[in-house]
Amino acid sequence: DADVTQTPRNRITKTGKRIMLECSQTKGHDRMYWYRQDPGLGLRLIYYSFDVKDINKGEISDGYSVSRQAQAKFSLSLESAIPNQTALYFCATSDGSGEKLFFGSGTQLSVL
Amino acid sequence: AQKVTQAQTEISVVEKEDVTLDCVYETRDTTYYLFWYKQPPSGELVFLIRRNSFDEQNEISGRYSWNFQKSTSSFNFTITASQVVDSAVYFCALSERLRDTGRRALTFGSGTRLQVQP
Numbered sequence: 001d002a003d004v005t006q007t008p009r010n011r012i013t014k015t016g017k018r019i020m021l022e023c024s025q026t027k028g029h030d031r032m033y034w035y036r037q038d039p040g041l042g043l044r045l046i047y048y049s050f051d052v053k054d055i056n057k058g059e060i061s062d063g064y065s066v067s068r069q070a071q072a073k074f075s076l077s078l079e080s081a082i083p084n085q086t087a088l089y090f091c092a093t094s095d096g097s098g099e100k101l102f103f104g105s106g107t108q109l110s111v112l
Numbered sequence: 113a114q115k116v117t118q119a120q121t122e123i124s125v126v127e128k129e130d131v132t133l134d135c136v137y138e139t140r141d142t143t144y145y146l147f148w149y150k151q152p153p154s155g156e157l158v159f160l161i162r163r164n165s166f167d168e169q170n171e172i173s174g175r176y177s178w179n180f181q182k183s184t185s186s187f188n189f190t191i192t193a194s195q196v197v198d199s200a201v202y203f204c205a206l207s208e209r210l211r212d213t214g215r216r217a218l219t220f221g222s223g224t225r226l227q228v229q230p
Binding site: 033035040041042043044045048050056057058088090096098099100101102103105106108 | 116118121145147155156157159162164203205207210212213215216217218219220221222223
């Protein structure tokens with residue numbers, strides 16, 4: 001079983017819809033992150049959380065919100081999806097030791 | 113300002129050629145970490161190496177080697193005798209303290225797509 005699990009793996013939605021991407025981990029890490037990958041732009045940080053009560057905006061947080069329901073769960077929401085949010089989304093965890101990230105398999109989101 | 117620059121967008125080589133992927137970074141931290149990740153066509157991100165700013169020793173792992181030079185702020189990655197299975201997008205990343213929170217997070221370069229032709 002994967003240590004960092006993202007659901008769904010693929011999602012197609014329409015402009016204006018609310019959508020939630022979920023991430024759960026069994027690594028016992030406190031730190032969790034959401035990144036977005038666009039072709040030619042690499043991965044950009046959306047939100048990060050260092051524990052359940054600690055949530056911080058990243059480089060590109062506009063249009064997104066997050067919820068850290070438990071140490072193991074970190075969800076990303078798009079309140080009103082728009083086409084330029086079409087991207088590959090990655091959840092990652094870290095134990096804070098040397099900042100190595102452990103990534104989920106990604107969620108490919110398409111907003112029509 | 114971009115913190116991690118991978119100037120090579122795409123590289124194509126023939127199998128068994130050596131290839132070097134360039135990475136130049138910018139940071140004000142005195143303590144930081146540098147990483148390389150591989151993203152094969154299947155899409156997952158695979159950790160390759162982490163190097164801290166105090167360790168400038170080059171590293172070799174099989175056909176892979178890394179050259180870290182603080183003087184030029186570079187952390188280049190060389191694949192010797194490339195193989196078709198090396199075809200992937202390779203990302204360089206920098207861990208540094210974020211100005212607004214003081215917390216550390218990874219900043220990624222835009223990636224280099226490597227195609228190894230048989």
